[in-house]
Amino acid sequence: MPNRWKPSPALRATFAIHAGAAVGCLLAPAIWPWALGALVINHAVITVAGLLPRSTLLGPNLTRLPPASVALREVAITIDDGPDPDVTPQVLDILDAAGARATFFCIGWRARENPALCRDIVARGHQVENHGDSHSKAFAFFGPRRMRADIAAGQATLAGITGQPPRYFRATAGLRNPFLDPVLHRLGIRLAAWTRRPYDTRCGDPDTVLARLTRDLAPGDILLLHDGHAARTADGQPVILAVLPRLLAVLREKELNPVTLNQAIS
Structure with missing residues (x-):
């Protein structure tokens, strides 16, 4: 308990x-x-x-990796709003080619539509975490009962599909209210935000997105990207597919090690 x-x-x-x-x-x-x-x-x-998604005024909020992870020069790539059957498999291939690990914050209803893809994420060494069941834009206005029901539904879906109960939750756009912390406490999961956000659901320019992620990049950073709802580049490509290989190259140059949140915290 x-x-x-x-x-x-x-x-x-x-x-x-x-x-x-x-x-x-x-x-x-x-x-x-x-x-x-x-x-x-x-x-x-x-x-x-x-x-303010990175605020801790309303309760604990993971925005950086712990000191032990910093000492190992680790960073966490977190990928939200999937699984997307068109984009996520390509993201997984890019990560595999680089030997990198990432944490996928998945939406419950999308996971139910793509259960094999969720299982593939885990089978390939990555981590699936809870991004809510509905991913409602009104999440920050939910009362405690509706908030708990939404998070618990996502938790049950993802645990049932992957066999691994999520340990972390991320709110829609990071927006929340004072009811969230006691709900998460009762469900036994932690709130996780990020250190660097590139606004890649709105900005389709790979150079801008990459610059936002890598400016003053340092060990312990938690990076945010989107496989679902990704903005499109000028040629119609999801921007994450244009940015991720370049981001991984920068990490190699800086001798930073991309790991899952579980690897970093444990």
């Missing part, structure tokens, strides 16, 4: 502000404008934290 959930300092402060505002208004009703102002500021801070 997991340990009891402990809210982050920011969430503890939120609870205290709400309790203080309620008690203060009961004891001195005239202070209600100040109490309301404190609540508005608090909610603004919490909302902004949920809009």
